[in-house]
Amino acid sequence: MIEVIAFDADDTLWHSESLYTMTQERFARLLSSYHDSESIHQELYETEKRNLKLFGYGIKGFTLSMIETAIEITDGQICGEDIQTILDYSKEMLQAPVQPLEHVVEMLNQLANSYSLMLISKGDLFDQETKLARSGLARYFQIVEIVSEKLPATYEKVLLKQNLLANQFMMVGNSLRSDILPVLAVGGHAVYIPYHPTWAHEVVEDGVPQSPNYYELENIGQLPDLVKKLSSGR
């Protein structure tokens, strides 16, 4: 019954959060003469949350929030050179190699012949497109949707556009908030594959979703077996 399998990208198909985490560490070190690491992280997170509705997701907004945080916690004392260093972090992130997670390539090879594969990624359009290109995985996906938010209405629109019933659709991702709960809400199948570390903003406190359409796997290499089981009705 499943016809289309859709994948989140960041931290589902390739590493992403680790790039942010690493940059946050560098940022805290850069400003270590002003504050301790923990309060810098906390301040940055607050700035990001506050700016989210203006900047949306992605590296450029993250960078603007780093710069704003740096000005705030140094009382405007930060020098131009250090701001340039933050800009350079951003450029490194935007050009970082896109490294597929373990099992991803074999998994896509196994599923690509029997299913339409789709990528549904949240974030900065330009950045997500260049990452897909750099990942070498673009050829596996018939459909690529970059969206600004992953709400139930977002998935409804995708289903409508593809002329799909909800139970023909499976979403695979690492965020309960973005990839799993909204898909279950519209009646689709959702496969949760946790990734560590998860960005605080994506953490959901409510425990495991209660739905017959919900599945959790330890790694994405287990997906072809799950799909095979489901389609054989077991």
Added chain:
Amino acid sequence: MIEVIAFDADDTLWHSESLYTMTQERFARLLSSYHDSESIHQELYETEKRNLKLFGYGIKGFTLSMIETAIEITDGQICGEDIQTILDYSKEMLQAPVQPLEHVVEMLNQLANSYSLMLISKGDLFDQETKLARSGLARYFQIVEIVSEKLPATYEKVLLKQNLLANQFMMVGNSLRSDILPVLAVGGHAVYIPYHPTWAHEVVEDGVPQSPNYYELENIGQLPDLVKKLSSGR
């Protein structure tokens, strides 16, 4: 024969470049104790061009380029407070009212009953979506595509996705480079409506396109008449 009329957004449906121009003026005034206005503009344009392949189009990338330019032309002497001022420009731009150009609402009302209307806009996904929402024009468009570049292949993909022949498709926009030439290249109809000022990067030097599918109008209020003439075969 035309079934779908697609519109560029920035400076075709609503003012956008004027917001950039105004911000550039403020930026030059902010740094006027370091350099004259003209060399600041020139330096910013160089930085933007250099960063385009990393940042893509949009306000966030523009802001990062302003910050980088400010550091460069002040030899790193710019203070935190001034960088914060630049960040504030950016936030103002992101929240600025989206003001439809003259004639746009009447024109959309006239065409919406007889044609599928589409919006094809280049730039930052999140920013373009919130602008469309703020413009009050969202209800006119059956299909909205935010793309990272407007190349012939971009339009080919759109036609394929909508199951359209090129001669059933008309694109309306203010950029020869992005809205007109690539559409003519794939065999569609293209209506050029100049807007002043046009960003230097979008300026094409080659003069008027030579194609029977090319039309130029002075303002978008003239579009319904053109479409009527074309569909009556005159």
